[in-house]
Amino acid sequence: MKQRASLLGGVAAIVATFVVFVIPFLFIILMAFKDRQQSALRDFSWPTGFHLWDNVFEVVKTRNWMMITAFINSSIITVASVSLLVVFAAMVGFILARRKTRWNPLIEFLILAGLMVPPAVVPTIWVLQGLKLFGTLHGMILIEVAYNLPFSIILYRAFIATIPKDMDEAAIIDGARPLDVFFRIILPMLWPVTVTNIVVQSVGIFNDFTNPLYYLPGNANATVQLTLFNFQSQFSTAYNLLFTNILLITIPPLIVFLFFNRQIVAGMTAGAVKG
Amino acid sequence: MAVSSMGNVAGAPSQRAQAQKRSPYPGWFYLPAAIIYAVLFLAPTFASLYFSLTRWTLFDSVFIGFDNFAQFFREPFLVKGLVNTLIYAVVTSGLKVVIGMALAIMLTSQIVARGYLRSVIFFPVLVSTVGVGITFTVLMHPTQGMINETLALFGIAGPGWLVDPRLALFSVALVDVWKGVGLATVIYIAGVVAIPKDYYEAARIDGATKWQNFRYVTLPLMRPATATVITLSFIGGLRTFDLIWAMTKGGPGFASDTIASVIYKQYQAGFYGLSTAGNVVLFVLIAVLVVPLTMLLNRKQGHE
Amino acid sequence: MAGLELKALRKSYGDLEVIKGVDLHIEHGEFVVFVGPSGCGKSTLLRMIAGLEEISAGELVIGDRVVNEVEPRDRGIAMVFQSYALYPHMTVYDNVGFGLMLAKTPREVRDKKIREAARILQMEHLLNRKPSQLSGGQRQRVAIGRAIVRQPEVFLFDEPLSNLDAALRVDMRMELARLHQDLGATMIYVTHDQVEAMTLADKIVVLDGGVVQQVGSPIELYQRPANLFVAGFIGSPKMNLLPAIVDAVEGDVVRVSSKDLAATAIRASGEGLKPGDSVTLGVRPHALTPTESGSVVGQVALVERLGNETNVSITLPSGTSFMAVLDGDRALRPSGSIVLGFNPADALLFDGAGLAR
Ligand SMILES: Nc1ncnc2c1ncn2[C@@H]1O[C@H](COP(=O)(O)OP(=O)(O)O)[C@@H](O)[C@H]1O
Ligand SMILES: [Mg+2]
Numbered sequence: 001m002k003q004r005a006s007l008l009g010g011v012a013a014i015v016a017t018f019v020v021f022v023i024p025f026l027f028i029i030l031m032a033f034k035d036r037q038q039s040a041l042r043d044f045s046w047p048t049g050f051h052l053w054d055n056v057f058e059v060v061k062t063r064n065w066m067m068i069t070a071f072i073n074s075s076i077i078t079v080a081s082v083s084l085l086v087v088f089a090a091m092v093g094f095i096l097a098r099r100k101t102r103w104n105p106l107i108e109f110l111i112l113a114g115l116m117v118p119p120a121v122v123p124t125i126w127v128l129q130g131l132k133l134f135g136t137l138h139g140m141i142l143i144e145v146a147y148n149l150p151f152s153i154i155l156y157r158a159f160i161a162t163i164p165k166d167m168d169e170a171a172i173i174d175g176a177r178p179l180d181v182f183f184r185i186i187l188p189m190l191w192p193v194t195v196t197n198i199v200v201q202s203v204g205i206f207n208d209f210t211n212p213l214y215y216l217p218g219n220a221n222a223t224v225q226l227t228l229f230n231f232q233s234q235f236s237t238a239y240n241l242l243f244t245n246i247l248l249i250t251i252p253p254l255i256v257f258l259f260f261n262r263q264i265v266a267g268m269t270a271g272a273v274k275g
Numbered sequence: 276m277a278v279s280s281m282g283n284v285a286g287a288p289s290q291r292a293q294a295q296k297r298s299p300y301p302g303w304f305y306l307p308a309a310i311i312y313a314v315l316f317l318a319p320t321f322a323s324l325y326f327s328l329t330r331w332t333l334f335d336s337v338f339i340g341f342d343n344f345a346q347f348f349r350e351p352f353l354v355k356g357l358v359n360t361l362i363y364a365v366v367t368s369g370l371k372v373v374i375g376m377a378l379a380i381m382l383t384s385q386i387v388a389r390g391y392l393r394s395v396i397f398f399p400v401l402v403s404t405v406g407v408g409i410t411f412t413v414l415m416h417p418t419q420g421m422i423n424e425t426l427a428l429f430g431i432a433g434p435g436w437l438v439d440p441r442l443a444l445f446s447v448a449l450v451d452v453w454k455g456v457g458l459a460t461v462i463y464i465a466g467v468v469a470i471p472k473d474y475y476e477a478a479r480i481d482g483a484t485k486w487q488n489f490r491y492v493t494l495p496l497m498r499p500a501t502a503t504v505i506t507l508s509f510i511g512g513l514r515t516f517d518l519i520w521a522m523t524k525g526g527p528g529f530a531s532d533t534i535a536s537v538i539y540k541q542y543q544a545g546f547y548g549l550s551t552a553g554n555v556v557l558f559v560l561i562a563v564l565v566v567p568l569t570m571l572l573n574r575k576q577g578h579e
Numbered sequence: 580m581a582g583l584e585l586k587a588l589r590k591s592y593g594d595l596e597v598i599k600g601v602d603l604h605i606e607h608g609e610f611v612v613f614v615g616p617s618g619c620g621k622s623t624l625l626r627m628i629a630g631l632e633e634i635s636a637g638e639l640v641i642g643d644r645v646v647n648e649v650e651p652r653d654r655g656i657a658m659v660f661q662s663y664a665l666y667p668h669m670t671v672y673d674n675v676g677f678g679l680m681l682a683k684t685p686r687e688v689r690d691k692k693i694r695e696a697a698r699i700l701q702m703e704h705l706l707n708r709k710p711s712q713l714s715g716g717q718r719q720r721v722a723i724g725r726a727i728v729r730q731p732e733v734f735l736f737d738e739p740l741s742n743l744d745a746a747l748r749v750d751m752r753m754e755l756a757r758l759h760q761d762l763g764a765t766m767i768y769v770t771h772d773q774v775e776a777m778t779l780a781d782k783i784v785v786l787d788g789g790v791v792q793q794v795g796s797p798i799e800l801y802q803r804p805a806n807l808f809v810a811g812f813i814g815s816p817k818m819n820l821l822p823a824i825v826d827a828v829e830g831d832v833v834r835v836s837s838k839d840l841a842a843t844a845i846r847a848s849g850e851g852l853k854p855g856d857s858v859t860l861g862v863r864p865h866a867l868t869p870t871e872s873g874s875v876v877g878q879v880a881l882v883e884r885l886g887n888e889t890n891v892s893i894t895l896p897s898g899t900s901f902m903a904v905l906d907g908d909r910a911l912r913p914s915g916s917i918v919l920g921f922n923p924a925d926a927l928l929f930d931g932a933g934l935a936r
Contacts (some may be wrong), residue, residue: 174677
């Protein structure tokens with residue numbers, strides 16, 4: 001009896017989540033398979049023909065292959081900023097966890113502030129212009145690093161605090177200098193958090209729309225999220241292309257999700273359980 | 276003595292090694308992060324306090340005192356943005372708490388297809404916000420959108436989700452919840468899983484019902500998870516820009532403008548001082564609301 | 580050749596002084612054990628020698644150099660940690676060779692040294708494993724291997740055996756003793772376990788509250804503890820300590836008595852003692868024998884029969900409890916009365932300040 005009820009509940013849950021969460025994605029996929037005419041109906045119908053490759057090709061080559069540029073730009077920004085985040089945040093987390101000084105409370109305060117305070121947009125543009133970094137990939141990379149440091153630091157600090165200090169000291173006795181201790185002992189031991197960090201930050205930075213919108217204007221600098229926007233205005237009636245585009249930029253997060261589901265969830269829930 | 280013939284690596288008596296001892300945890304490890312953070316985050320934040328008091332073209336600025344702020348609280352569409360921001364943050368974080376908790380309890384029970392359910396609920400968290408926004412804009416179209424077409428099959432005349440000024444903000448908030456509830460759910464799941472079994476066993480021995488179990492064991496022990504969910508989604512809600520921009524651009528009219536979209540609009544219009552004042556308002560709003568909120572949420576319970 | 584000289588070493592954490600002026604001379608090749616209760620500063624002192632803790636005041640000499648400001652890697656020391664502190668992401672081979680690699684030792688030399696260390700510790704078959712695949716005893720060996728491969732002048736051990744189970748602890752203790760013989764290096768060993776201290780040490784340093792209480796060979800410490808603390812700390816079961824009053828002082832003989840003790844003459848320095856002074860009489864449980872004419876009379880409280888000997892806990896008239904270890908098996912009845920005696924030459928006398936006489 002009880003089992004029947006739970007099975008019934010399960011089926012109800014599956015149906016409900018299917019309607020709420022899966023159908024929108026199926027809608028995206030179906031739209032990406034349709035031709036322009038059918039897609040204009042914007043309904044949940046079966047594609048009358050297989051137009052996916054045509055649509056993909058069309059989307060990719062539009063505006064002088066802007067999609068390719070955008071994917072390259074987004075990849076560069078994501079890889080570079082995540083690499084810097086890993087090293088710089090781990091370095092801060094390491095010293096913060098190991099060296100207790102009267103500055104620590106201030107540093108922790110600044111980190112928390114970074115998690116909460118929204119960036120001041122125009123003054124940031126002003127600073128970037130002063131540094132000749134406005135509208136450059138370099139500038140965008142450094143912005144992503146600055147904005148995402150607090151989260152990465154917190155992730156690392158919590159983990160480093162669980163590594164016994166004996167480990168550093170054994171290395172010091174073995175003749176390791178600070179850089180050796182960090183790069184040869186601590187950083188390798190941080191690998192599980194680093195994977196989490198990489199995955200969570202990559203998804204966030206790849207999906208970032210607002211910051212490139214402000215700090216990386218210009219078609220040559222487009223990132224994938226911005227192409228979506230340009231496409232939307234341009235193809236206000238070409239829904240097949242719009243949704244093909246959405247489908248394309250959903251693939252990287254999907255791959256990450258398939259392979260690193262566990263790490264993502266671990267990273268995003270870190271600290272939720274009284275940490 | 277087998278090893279001693281192999282020479283000495285431990286560097287015992289030798290004259291050169293008299294350098295000053297250094298800390299094994301050198302402060303300069305902070306530097307790379309500190310410089311980037313200070314230059315690109317802290318400096319602009321402090322600069323915003325000044326520039327919000329100016330009329331500003333990026334090349335020169337004229338000090339005008341609190342005029343920008345006065346304007347912010349005088350112009351109806353800016354005030355609307357302020358009110359909308361609060362409504363949006365409260366609605367989204369409230370719904371995420373309630374739905375996230377319910378889903379987490381469901382997903383930690385003996386339900387079938389748990390893995391599938393978890394994945395399906397969580398996946399939207401990872402998807403591009405703009406992509407989600409555009410998709411739902413199409414789905415929520417008042418006449419040609421799938422949602423209203425489906426409702427029509429049941430004889431219900433669906434509302435103008437994004438075109439009705441009274442509804443637009445809430446429609447966007449709903450989509451925000453759709454995309455973000457997966458994160459709330461996994462945070463709650465982590466919270467539920469961390470509750471030691473002993474509590475339930477003790478409660479069972481005391482003869483607790485299912486409801487009492489939830490009310491007196493699960494709920495109080497999920498307080499840290501609730502604190503995290505509320506803080507995260509409340510801050511996120513106050514700062515929201517991309518979803519609003521993708522779905523309504525603040526419209527119709529100013530019906531769904533939030534502070535963040537106002538900041539962007541003023542920036543686009545070249546009112547840099549006013550845009551920066553918007554930033555400061557948002558900053559103050561977060562400081563004034565979130566700090567007490569987290570203190571309240573993280574307060575130790577009496578019996579602990 | 581490296582002996583050590585500790586000159587008035589002090590260590591403070593803020594206002595809290597934990598090492599309060601330690602003077603100590605350690606010969607080359609000596610096996611020195613720091614022993615004392617938990618929190619007395621043993622680890623701190625060892626870590627000051629290693630260079631892991633700043634020296635607040637005083638001078639530390641290793642070999643012929645003052646090393647206060649010398650980096651740990653240049654002090655000619657190696658250290659084995661209580662937690663072993665093996666690098667989890669490296670194989671045993673790389674763990675042992677890590678220091679050599681940092682010192683830029685050529686690969687072939689490094690390989691030879693690592694294999695030599697592995698041979699000495701009989702762990703050649705473990706070289707390709709990761710620390711997580713090793714048992715506690717094997718990890719201990721790797722930690723020691725990591726130390727010996729660097730051929731230090733001085734080995735430092737911080738409670739290296741306390742994470743092992745009892746049987747393994749005895750084996751590793753013997754192994755360490757053998758290693759000390761083979762390598763001939765100076766070893767400084769921290770423990771709170773007095774059995775380890777007694778069995779391993781050439782010289783024991785008893786610490787309490789950051790102060791050296793006594794330095795000496797194990798037997799010296801057992802037979803001639805310098806003060807009440809050492810008397811109570813060394814030896815198991817603990818020495819019985821009885822408050823008493825001086826009755827008379829006659830040169831090298833002091834006569835004492837108390838409510839619990841018939842008048843007894845002890846051979847001890849009477850200098851500065853006068854009749855009526857409070858003193859403490861120390862008698863080891865093993866020094867007691869049952870005899871009709873004994874000076875201690877009490878009531879049996881508890882009997883532990885171990886077969887070869889019998890531990891008897893006795894309650895004296897004043898309520899003080901008193902411990903005796905008697906030869907052989909004795910079927911004593913609890914709450915029966917018992918009379919014990921001891922040879923006055925085996926008793927120790929401590930004055931009001933707690934110092935041995
Ligand atoms: N980093 C520190 N800061 C403050 N006090 C410390 C620190 N390290 C050790 N102490 C104190 O110094 C005393 C000696 O510690 P330790 O040398 O570890 O004792 P043990 O003899 O048990 O090895 C203890 O009271 C401990 O609390
Ligand atoms: Mg210790």
